[in-house]
Amino acid sequence: MVLNPVISKLAGKLVVLASASPRRLEILSNAGLRFEVVPSWFKETLDKGLFKAPHEYAVETAKQKALEVARRMPFKHLKTPDIVIGADTIVTVDGMILEKPVDKEDAYRMLSSLSGKEHSVFTGVAIVVCHEKENEEVDYQLFDFYEETKVKFADLSDNMLWEYINSGEPMDKAGGYGIQALGGMLVEYVHGDFLNVVGFPLNHFCKQLDLIYNRCTSSADQESVSVRLSHNGSHATTIVTQPPPGLPAQSSHSPSSKNSSSANPVHKVKRKSSESEVDESSWMLVNSLSKHTDAREAEFIYNTTLPLTASRGQVIELNVTEHGDTELKKEDLQRIIDLMDGFKSSKALFTASKMCVFDLLQSRPGLDAAQVAQEIKASVKGTACLLEACVSLGLLKSKQRACQKPVYENTDLSSRFLLSDAPSSLRGYIQHCNDTVWPLFSHLESAVREGANQHEKAFGKTSKDMFQDTFYNSQEAKLRFMNAMHSIAKVTGRAVATAFDLSSFKTACDLGGCTGAMAYEFTKAHPGLSVTVFDLPAVVEMSEHFRPLHTDNRVSFVAGDFFKDELPKADLYILARILHDWPDEKVCILLSKIANACTAGCGLLLSEIFLDEDRRGPSRGLLQALSMSEGKQSSATEYSLLLKTHGFITAHVRHTDNLLDAMLCIKA
Numbered sequence: 001m002v003l004n005p006v007i008s009k010l011a012g013k014l015v016v017l018a019s020a021s022p023r024r025l026e027i028l029s030n031a032g033l034r035f036e037v038v039p040s041w042f043k044e045t046l047d048k049g050l051f052k053a054p055h056e057y058a059v060e061t062a063k064q065k066a067l068e069v070a071r072r073m074p075f076k077h078l079k080t081p082d083i084v085i086g087a088d089t090i091v092t093v094d095g096m097i098l099e100k101p102v103d104k105e106d107a108y109r110m111l112s113s114l115s116g117k118e119h120s121v122f123t124g125v126a127i128v129v130c131h132e133k134e135n136e137e138v139d140y141q142l143f144d145f146y147e148e149t150k151v152k153f154a155d156l157s158d159n160m161l162w163e164y165i166n167s168g169e170p171m172d173k174a175g176g177y178g179i180q181a182l183g184g185m186l187v188e189y190v191h192g193d194f195l196n197v198v199g200f201p202l203n204h205f206c207k208q209l210d211l212i213y214n215r216c217t218s219s220a221d222q223e224s225v226s227v228r229l230s231h232n233g234s235h236a237t238t239i240v241t242q243p244p245p246g247l248p249a250q251s252s253h254s255p256s257s258k259n260s261s262s263a264n265p266v267h268k269v270k271r272k273s274s275e276s277e278v279d280e281s282s283w284m285l286v287n288s289l290s291k292h293t294d295a296r297e298a299e300f301i302y303n304t305t306l307p308l309t310a311s312r313g314q315v316i317e318l319n320v321t322e323h324g325d326t327e328l329k330k331e332d333l334q335r336i337i338d339l340m341d342g343f344k345s346s347k348a349l350f351t352a353s354k355m356c357v358f359d360l361l362q363s364r365p366g367l368d369a370a371q372v373a374q375e376i377k378a379s380v381k382g383t384a385c386l387l388e389a390c391v392s393l394g395l396l397k398s399k400q401r402a403c404q405k406p407v408y409e410n411t412d413l414s415s416r417f418l419l420s421d422a423p424s425s426l427r428g429y430i431q432h433c434n435d436t437v438w439p440l441f442s443h444l445e446s447a448v449r450e451g452a453n454q455h456e457k458a459f460g461k462t463s464k465d466m467f468q469d470t471f472y473n474s475q476e477a478k479l480r481f482m483n484a485m486h487s488i489a490k491v492t493g494r495a496v497a498t499a500f501d502l503s504s505f506k507t508a509c510d511l512g513g514c515t516g517a518m519a520y521e522f523t524k525a526h527p528g529l530s531v532t533v534f535d536l537p538a539v540v541e542m543s544e545h546f547r548p549l550h551t552d553n554r555v556s557f558v559a560g561d562f563f564k565d566e567l568p569k570a571d572l573y574i575l576a577r578i579l580h581d582w583p584d585e586k587v588c589i590l591l592s593k594i595a596n597a598c599t600a601g602c603g604l605l606l607s608e609i610f611l612d613e614d615r616r617g618p619s620r621g622l623l624q625a626l627s628m629s630e631g632k633q634s635s636a637t638e639y640s641l642l643l644k645t646h647g648f649i650t651a652h653v654r655h656t657d658n659l660l661d662a663m664l665c666i667k668a
């Protein structure tokens with residue numbers, strides 16, 4: 001191919017974009033690059049004051065984003081990428097560095113500082129090339145560069161600025177504007193690469209790839225920083241990269257091409273403490289890879305150990321503890337045992353919860369097994385086994401005085417999540433898992449063979465309409481199901497409700513909002529917002545039972561079927577844990593109805609478990625898919641593309657630390 005000879009060189013390689021930016025995804029996929037998206041967890045918090053020039057800050061941030069993903073993938077995704085691409089876009093004006101605004105006032109400050117002036121947009125790009133060795137070690141080579149584009153804004157009135165800010169567009173964009181969309185109207189001229197402003201300098205990137213893949217014959221020729229990380233059972237492995245800001249660089253920058261900023265790689269590696277020579281200015285990135293370690297825990301530390309100097313392109317061996325292998329094996333065995341026993345743990349939890357053990361021990365802590373057995377009307381032997389198992393799972397504590405029987409009480413964990421009346425009670429959902437999910441999963445083999453749900457085998461019913469047949473077929477089943485949805489929505493609701501700035505929306509409609517638990521969280525988090533819960537008449541008639549004690553009138557209920565009836569009017573539609581249950585045709589009907597009900601600027605907040613882009617996690621989402629509902633589990637990008645076909649543009653994606661992720665889309 002003449003147009004993209006370098007891009008086509010990457011065919012067959014595992015290329016990873018370490019970025020959550022939908023614009024970068026679009027630019028690179030439009031160029032024909034095939035890649036996976038693994039957003040970086042690196043927090044953009046480097047101290048700007050410590051960089052000599054703004055582009056150094058952007059390049060360093062891009063490097064850290066890419067390295068974080070390159071280091072995480074072998075452990076978390078169990079595969080090593082061939083190339084990881086990271087990028088960071090900043091705007092500079094009057095000596096200030098502007099990133100993404102944190103709120104509307106911040107956006108106003110940024111945009112008014114740009115009004116009537118020329119500013120620079122810098123995108124720093126890092127390319128990490130990974131070479132996997134036979135012994136599972138990985139060599140990393142780092143290439144980086146930046147591109148500058150000058151942009152001049154017209155004079156902007158306050159009215160214009162606020163109208164633009166209220167469109168929601170500025171919030172996830174460097175400098176508070178998107179030149180590719182409404183923000184283009186603010187711009188008088190652009191000098192340089194337009195795509196660089198949008199977030200990725202494609203032309204310069206291709207030239208850089210050309211340098212890496214076509215011009216360089218051996219890694220030693222390349223202008224790169226090379227580090228080696230062993231992940232073969234390491235206990236405390238040291239990864240060395242260029243010094244972070246605030247720590248003195250060991251060499252001057254030696255750009256090989258325009259805007260290339262790779263440092264001449266003088267590496268420092270931690271040595272054993274017996275080595276005595278001390279260099280105050282050495283630095284390193286330490287990543288502890290013991291069993292409790294998460295890539296997010298990696299941190300820069302200022303170190304006073306012996307430096308080891310390497311020349312350009314040289315690979316540095318890093319320390320690995322002697323016992324690394326043994327530890328890994330133990331961990332592997334434990335992991336398999338945990339998986340084998342997982343169902344027993346679940347069932348012990350379900351049973352203790354169903355038999356009200358936690359409620360009982362909350363009101364009467366310190367009972368022994370015989371006393372508990374009497375209260376829950378069970379055998380002493382069986383109860384003693386159940387209580388001991390719960391202790392081993394961290395759900396109960398036991399105390400024993402000399403020559404006396406052990407007595408039991410709740411742990412903090414069970415007091416928080418397992419009591420019927422705890423604010424974060426998951427008891428309703430646990431019961432649902434026991435009564436509905438467990439029987440379905442006991443037919444998993446059939447489900448896998450047939451690729452269909454097992455409602456008939458588990459409950460004696462075919463499931464044309466799962467909700468009607470299984471969850472709403474009796475008052476008791478309906479209440480149980482509503483209890484389950486209520487408890488999960490209460491636990492997840494706050495994280496979803498506070499995921500985004502929703503101050504521009506006044507009315508919301510929670511489609512399939514069940515008991516209103518999520519809606520109440522939204523009104524708590526957003527004082528200016530009223531929420532209508534839209535759900536089936538059978539659900540709405542029971543919603544009274546779940547109304548919180550203290551509430552104003554900002555949550556109301558409307559009965560209807562979101563596939564058939566007219567949707568209540570709102571500025572923002574909420575779809576939480578809905579889409580994954582329905583087949584594509586129904587999802588399409590629902591999204592079309594929402595799109596029709598929305599005018600430009602209206603929002604759609606989608607909350608689901610977002611699968612990783614390579615569908616390797618999180619296991620909660622992938623295990624949920626095994627229940628073989630007619631729907632499917634999707635990644636943030638898949639949802640984003642789906643919503644795009646219905647006229648919604650993804651403004652923000654948030655991977656919360658809670659059970660559900662969230663995405664805010666705006667009707668174009």
Ligand SMILES: O=c1[nH]cc([C@@H]2O[C@H](COP(=O)(O)OP(=O)(O)OP(=O)(O)O)[C@@H](O)[C@H]2O)c(=O)[nH]1
Pocket residue numbers: 018019020021022023024039040044065087088089090100172173174177178179180183197198199200
């Ligand atoms: O005209 C435009 N200018 C900038 C953008 C978008 O702004 C962001 C810049 O933020 P950053 O580089 O930190 O990247 P993130 O979005 O946070 O994603 P990462 O996961 O890579 O950190 C970027 O998305 C640009 O595309 C724009 O759209 N138009």
